[in-house]
Amino acid sequence: MLEQKNKSSGRAPLHDVFFMALLVICSVNAGFADQKENLRIRVSGLGPNGEIPNDFAFNQFGCYGKNLSPEIAWSGAPAQTKSFALAVWDSDAPKSGGFYHWMIVNIPSAAHGLPVGAGNPDKRLAPAGSVQLRNDYGEPGYGGPCPPGHELHHYHFRLYALKAEHLPVDLGTGPSMAAADCQKEALAKVEVVATYHR
Numbered sequence: 426m427l428e429q430k431n432k433s434s435g436r437a438p439l440h441d442v443f444f445m446a447l448l449v450i451c452s453v454n455a456g457f458a459d460q461k462e463n464l465r466i467r468v469s470g471l472g473p474n475g476e477i478p479n480d481f482a483f484n485q486f487g488c489y490g491k492n493l494s495p496e497i498a499w500s501g502a503p504a505q506t507k508s509f510a511l512a513v514w515d516s517d518a519p520k521s522g523g524f525y526h527w528m529i530v531n532i533p534s535a536a537h538g539l540p541v542g543a544g545n546p547d548k549r550l551a552p553a554g555s556v557q558l559r560n561d562y563g564e565p566g567y568g569g570p571c572p573p574g575h576e577l578h579h580y581h582f583r584l585y586a587l588k589a590e591h592l593p594v595d596l597g598t599g600p601s602m603a604a605a606d607c608q609k610e611a612l613a614k615v616e617v618v619a620t621y622h623r
Contacts, residue, residue, distance in 0.1 A: 463501035464613040466584045470495045470541070477580060477621040483571035488623065494527060494544025499584050500539060503612045506534045507590040510607045512600065515570065517578040520561070525600035526580065527567040528558040530592050530607070543567075558600050563598035565596060570621040583616035584619075 428548040442467025469545060472478055497511065509532040518524030527544055536552045543550040544567020546557050562568040572578040592606050607614075 437497060450616075461603060462498065464503070464584070464586055464615045465501050466497065466582065466615045466617055467496055468495050468582050468619065471619050475568055475619040476619070477619045481569050482621065483569040486571050488569070488571035490569050492545075492567070492569045493542050494539070494569075496541045497539045497584075499615075500537065502534070502586040505588060506586040507610055508532055508534055508587045508592075509536060510585040510587060510603070511539070512583045512585070512594070512598075512604050512607065513567070513580060514583075514604075515572065515578050515580055517576070518572065522601050523581075525561045525604070526569065527560055528560065528600035528603050529555055529566075529618045530594055530603055531556045531590075534590075536578045556594055556596075558594060558598055558603055572622065575623050577620055577622045580619045580621060581616050582619065583614060585611045586613040587613065588612050 430439070436616070470478060470481065479490045480493050481495050482488050484490050484492045499509070502509070508530070511527065512525065512529040513527035513533070514523040514525045516523045529539070529544070532539075532555045533552050539552075540550050542548055544557070546566045551557065557566045559565050560568040570578065570580060587607060587610040589610040592603060594603055594606075
């Protein structure tokens, strides 16, 4: 009788309303989960087991690389993406929060990658509008691996798909601060972990 009364009054039973609301919430969460799972990143030029070759290593402090940033490509970003950011850091460095080798933000949403050498701002290979912050060597752009000692270090190439078109940064913004902003604005993120030792 209660169901008939609700039906005739045009109102759905309370438990049905609750179930429908729960279904909508689950569907939204599933949608975001799918978007995050679809984001892909590829770092070209790595050796077996993700080893970073000397071409991408630093060229100072006893390291003799070419200091080239690798080619990076991505796909599968959420439709709501307004910009991208890329952070590269050494999680094994003797520095709180890791040592940042590259932080490039405000990459336009139409971009699908960065060519080899884009980490050198003088070459102007990065997408127009993007901003390359100072790395922890103190220079803007990319600075390759050059860990102290001879132990194996792990380097995270993390891509953020952001809901913000522009992060409020300038050359004085530290990479760790920019990474924290990326965490807040991220629609999705994905990373490749590579390794290097002297």
